[in-house]
Amino acid sequence: MSLLDRVRDCAGYDRDGFRRFVVDGAAIGHIRAEAVVELADFADVFVFQGDEIQLDPRIQGRLARTDAMRAVAEELRDRALVLGWRGELYPVAAAFDDPVLFDLERAAVPFFGLRGYGVHVNGWVDGPDGPAMWIGRRSLSKPTGPGLLDQMVAGGQPSGLGLKQNVVKECKEEAGLAADLSERARPAGTVSYLTERDEGLRNDVLFVYDLKLPADVTPVNEDGEVAEFMLWPMAKVAEEVARQGLFKFNSALVVIDFLVRHGFVEPDAPGYTEIVAGLHR
Amino acid sequence: MSLLDRVRDCAGYDRDGFRRFVVDGAAIGHIRAEAVVELADFADVFVFQGDEIQLDPRIQGRLARTDAMRAVAEELRDRALVLGWRGELYPVAAAFDDPVLFDLERAAVPFFGLRGYGVHVNGWVDGPDGPAMWIGRRSLSKPTGPGLLDQMVAGGQPSGLGLKQNVVKECKEEAGLAADLSERARPAGTVSYLTERDEGLRNDVLFVYDLKLPADVTPVNEDGEVAEFMLWPMAKVAEEVARQGLFKFNSALVVIDFLVRHGFVEPDAPGYTEIVAGLHR
Numbered sequence: 001m002s003l004l005d006r007v008r009d010c011a012g013y014d015r016d017g018f019r020r021f022v023v024d025g026a027a028i029g030h031i032r033a034e035a036v037v038e039l040a041d042f043a044d045v046f047v048f049q050g051d052e053i054q055l056d057p058r059i060q061g062r063l064a065r066t067d068a069m070r071a072v073a074e075e076l077r078d079r080a081l082v083l084g085w086r087g088e089l090y091p092v093a094a095a096f097d098d099p100v101l102f103d104l105e106r107a108a109v110p111f112f113g114l115r116g117y118g119v120h121v122n123g124w125v126d127g128p129d130g131p132a133m134w135i136g137r138r139s140l141s142k143p144t145g146p147g148l149l150d151q152m153v154a155g156g157q158p159s160g161l162g163l164k165q166n167v168v169k170e171c172k173e174e175a176g177l178a179a180d181l182s183e184r185a186r187p188a189g190t191v192s193y194l195t196e197r198d199e200g201l202r203n204d205v206l207f208v209y210d211l212k213l214p215a216d217v218t219p220v221n222e223d224g225e226v227a228e229f230m231l232w233p234m235a236k237v238a239e240e241v242a243r244q245g246l247f248k249f250n251s252a253l254v255v256i257d258f259l260v261r262h263g264f265v266e267p268d269a270p271g272y273t274e275i276v277a278g279l280h281r
Numbered sequence: 282m283s284l285l286d287r288v289r290d291c292a293g294y295d296r297d298g299f300r301r302f303v304v305d306g307a308a309i310g311h312i313r314a315e316a317v318v319e320l321a322d323f324a325d326v327f328v329f330q331g332d333e334i335q336l337d338p339r340i341q342g343r344l345a346r347t348d349a350m351r352a353v354a355e356e357l358r359d360r361a362l363v364l365g366w367r368g369e370l371y372p373v374a375a376a377f378d379d380p381v382l383f384d385l386e387r388a389a390v391p392f393f394g395l396r397g398y399g400v401h402v403n404g405w406v407d408g409p410d411g412p413a414m415w416i417g418r419r420s421l422s423k424p425t426g427p428g429l430l431d432q433m434v435a436g437g438q439p440s441g442l443g444l445k446q447n448v449v450k451e452c453k454e455e456a457g458l459a460a461d462l463s464e465r466a467r468p469a470g471t472v473s474y475l476t477e478r479d480e481g482l483r484n485d486v487l488f489v490y491d492l493k494l495p496a497d498v499t500p501v502n503e504d505g506e507v508a509e510f511m512l513w514p515m516a517k518v519a520e521e522v523a524r525q526g527l528f529k530f531n532s533a534l535v536v537i538d539f540l541v542r543h544g545f546v547e548p549d550a551p552g553y554t555e556i557v558a559g560l561h562r
Contacts, residue, residue, distance in 0.1 A: 095554065095555070096554045097552060163549050187544045187547060187548045188542050189557050190548075190553075190557045192554075192557075192558065207548045260469070261542050263467030263469060265468070266468060267444050268445075271378060272378075272471075273471055273473075276470050276561065277471075280560075280561035
């Protein structure tokens with residue numbers, strides 16, 4: 001039970017167990033080796049070349065690729081290989097700033113090991129009793145991590161929305177915060193990881209924000225995605241996040257990053273350099 | 282001229298140009314391929330095996346290894362292959378928490394591409410005119426980076442001193458700060474890099490601290506290592522650190538890390554995810 005254990009939970013994957021997924025000449029994804037056979041039916045979409053799976057280079061342009069991949073994702077959903085369909089499109093590109101290659105249903109992104117992006121907002125209070133953090137418990141109806149602990153506000157980064165716009169939107173839906181408050185959220189870097197999960201390879205970059213809330217503001221969920229909010233003193237946050245299975249795996253990393261950045265972890269604590277490295281893969 | 286350019290200045294090295302240096306079964310260093318010939322005279326210290334250089338496994342224990350490596354380092358100094366001798370020992374280990382394998386003169390650490398550690402303290406002020414940062418100009422007598430810009434306080438992490446002790450000691454020597462003030466420095470993570478420099482491979486982890494100073498405190502150098510201190514508004518810091526050749530290469534990374542953590546860089550700025558990744562190698 002330690003912060004280092006939680007970081008190690010998200011550290012790396014077995015490279016031999018995955019095949020590279022190449023789009024427009026760039027290896028932007030990784031597909032579980034035993035899942036590749038599921039794509040054999042799509043001879044008009046994929047080219048199988050040695051150990052690599054290519055999106056057929058004859059399919060050109062964002063719209064055509066999006067159409068082709070949508071049909072594949074829907075079939076994978078029907079075969080129960082993609083679970084928790086969201087009806088939400090993620091832009092897929094070689095890097096965050098790069099031109100979008102295609103858009104793909106969010107739930108299918110890990111099957112292809114494509115990079116996903118999200119915004120995570122640490123809501124905290126610096127009151128007379130010392131610093132404390134708002135922790136959310138995820139609704140039991142969430143497709144991923146139902147009932148697990150989480151940041152006050154967190155959401156995937158969909159196509160067609162700016163990062164700050166997304167923060168403001170999610171702060172309203174998940175915590176009932178007005179824009180004049182949520183716009184004070186300060187960006188504080190990223191947390192990134194590459195880790196094997198049931199659904200495939202999670203290869204995500206989370207944009208981290210800190211939002212210092214006035215002591216008299218209490219988050220109130222509006223969209224049914226958060227079961228409850230709790231305000232925990234920072235020492236309790238540090239203790240609970242070290243336990244296995246309480247926090248959603250990636251939300252635990254965001255909490256640990258907050259604790260590190262704000263000096264709640266001493267650098268001579270065992271494994272400190274590995275902890276910090278593990279927040280940035 | 283961008284933050285991304287400064288991060289890329291410190292990004293990686295040509296793996297083919299270096300040979301692995303193995304101590305006690307672990308590859309803990311990298312020696313420039315063309316420099317390996319310089320070690321041929323030390324047949325009683327090194328074993329040359331294929332592409333690897335081993336510290337002779339018959340030399341056992343911290344003291345014996347330290348003695349053997351001291352003789353090598355002194356000879357390299359006499360051949361002008363190790364410059365800027367400090368008379369300061371760095372502990373060498375597979376990881377920061379691991380048992381020390383030997384101690385080595387600081388100036389010789391990059392020749393062997395061993396991991397070095399340092400403490401860097403961002404001194405800043407949150408005054409009525411907005412946030413500002415104390416920037417030091419390194420003395421012209423410094424063996425590395427003379428005349429370049431730097432954190433308010435920065436120093437290598439020598440053998441036999443705790444991190445916080447080192448911060449307090451360096452804050453006194455470099456900036457004339459009393460312990461009751463410097464002890465308020467808050468740890469804020471690490472900055473790490475692997476980069477080829479004239480002296481060899483720099484493979485360092487810097488422990489980063491933020492020290493918020495009262496507006497009426499002015500750092501005053503005591504040990505002659507800082508030529509001058511300047512208090513710059515954060516916007517000027519962000520502009521100057523993006524320029525090539527003004528800051529010491531690793532001090533630039535620490536400034537950029539500060540700007541990212543405190544929200545002075547917007548996450549939709551070009552290359553943001555690469556900038557953050559580049560602060561953690």
